[in-house]
Amino acid sequence: MSKEHTVIPTYPIQPSAATQFMIREIKSPRDEEKREWVKTPHRHDFYAITIVEKGYGKHLVDFREYTITPNSLHIMVPYQVHHVHQEQDTEQEVRAMLLFFARDLILAHPLLDELEWMDKQLSLSGDETTLLTNICRQLLAEYEQPQPMGQRIIQHYLDILLSHISRIASSRSPARDLTNDARLVRKLQTLIGQHFVEEKSAAAYAGMLHLTPGYLGDVVKQQTGKPTSQLIADRIILEAKRLLVHTSSSVKEVAYRLNFNESTYFYRFFKKHTGETPEQFREMIRERYRTT
Secondary structure: OOOOOOOOOEEOOOOOOOOOEEEEEEOOHHHHOOOHHHHOOEEEOOEEEEEEEEOOEEEEEOOEEEEEOOOEEEEEOOOOOEEEEEOOOOOOOOEEEEEEEOHHHOOOOHHHHHOOOOOOEEEOOHHHHHHHHHHHHHHHHHHHOOOOOHHHHHHHHHHHHHHHHHHHHHHHOOOOOOOHHHHHHHHHHHHHHHHOOOOOOHHHHHHHOOOOHHHHHHHHHHHHOOOHHHHHHHHHHHHHHHHHHHOOOOHHHHHHHOOOOOHHHHHHHHHHHHOOOHHHHHHHHHHHHOOO
């Protein structure tokens, strides 16, 4: 990693910012050879769905390793950090559909609100894979041969695709009606994701929700088994890990970017919540996945 690599790259759907949708069919590992950036840690500012008919591979998403197998579905939400860390066999048979889309493109869909909380990798039956890939091929035809009303048709096909994915996900783990307390915790976690750099106290988030810290803490503890402060710490630690492993920033620079007044406090904070120093964690993960 070069010394200048102090920011995790964030890529748009295409270099031309005008587009909000892209779809590609992969028929060989060689189809991806030009996209060298997939092998280095990066983020997307869009949603990505991969439907694998044939082929195997490995993917590292925010320090969790996923195995790609035939008849599988993989979903990425915006700003997750990921990369391919194991090369595919260039001789193996591969077939997959890749869809990239911005949230603003599509009709409101409940699945997008659930993605943050659900398993983003699903095993599919052969019939389910066929169903989803057939919809993708309709999308591919509209994308490759633009015609009047094309964007509207793409929006509706996407809605149908997401609805089938939602149905498949529900068949694996039936959806439950959320209680008011569960909705409150989700709202809290969304706020933490938006403000964790500048706000690190439970009281600040209670204020945003117009609740007392004690009431919020009781609800969070009942729903998650953790205090509010731990949810905040978890999000800070995730971003710290991303910066430590995927950039060349020093520990002091990471502390500064996460708005810690003293790097020594960040050092103690990180070790308290992970059991390792920032340097130990960086070395361990880079050695494991050869992320340099």
